[in-house]
Amino acid sequence: MRKLATENTKAELNVFGIKDCALIAIATSKRAFNLKELRVTLEQISLDSVYYHFWGGLLQPRFEEREYNNDFAAWAWHGLHDAPLAERLAVVDPRLFSNLEDLRQELLEIVEERMDEKESISYILATSRFEFIRSQIVIFDTLKRATKPEELSACMPNLSTGSIFYHFIDARRRLENHNDDFSQWLTSYGDHYQDLCQQLGAIDPYFGTLGQIKNQLTDVFTAYFS
DSSP states (O other): OHHHHHHHHHHHHTOEEEEEEEEEEEEEEEEESSHHHHHHHHHHSOHHHHHHHHHGGGGSOOSSOOSSSSHHHHHHHHTSOOHHHHHHHHTOOGGGSSSHHHHHHHHHHHHHHHHHHOGGGGGOOOSSOEEEEEEEEEEEEEEEEESSHHHHHHHGGGOOHHHHIIIIIIHHHHSTTOOOHHHHHHGGGTTTTHHHHHHHHTSOSSSSOHHHHHHHHHHHHHHHHO
8 A cells, every 4th residue: 555655646746737827916006206216115115026027027918029028127218218227127137036135136236326327317207107016926727737748748839828927937936946847847757858958948938928938848849759
């Protein structure tokens, strides 16, 4: 009986449960009309808000590509009309920070540096205010399962963008090693799929749309198992 229980446990560990998700936007009633107000509020706002303003745009339906990959850079350009600040904020890659607090500190440093360059810029009124939004993720079980990597490969073309976001992007916040769920599951097979994991790790989850990420994941899995 003990042997059977152990085998069942191993089997359960080797099942990949496909989830879907939605990122719910929640108003905070916090807003900024100039750069100084942005800096003060950014220092105090929930880290869920920092997460939303970097990643939330990926799940929002759009008819055109985003000009900037995070809301802070977009506001610096469209609200403050400050090109230097917008450019500096636009190149901030959230993947390079081990946690959201470090990412917040990077934003604060960039804003403070810009304020030091020109004192009057701190009080220039924006043509549109910055609304701080926080996020809450809602997770759905699709009831789809993969018992081996080949099955996950077959499922990939039919995954929703919500599933891509949950397993390939949000996983990096959930997992201690900041890995994606696909690679994390593949490592349960030891080094057998190490090359596949490296190819998945080369896909940029930030500078692109979820549709583009899905296509890249599909191409990698298809080529590997073909």
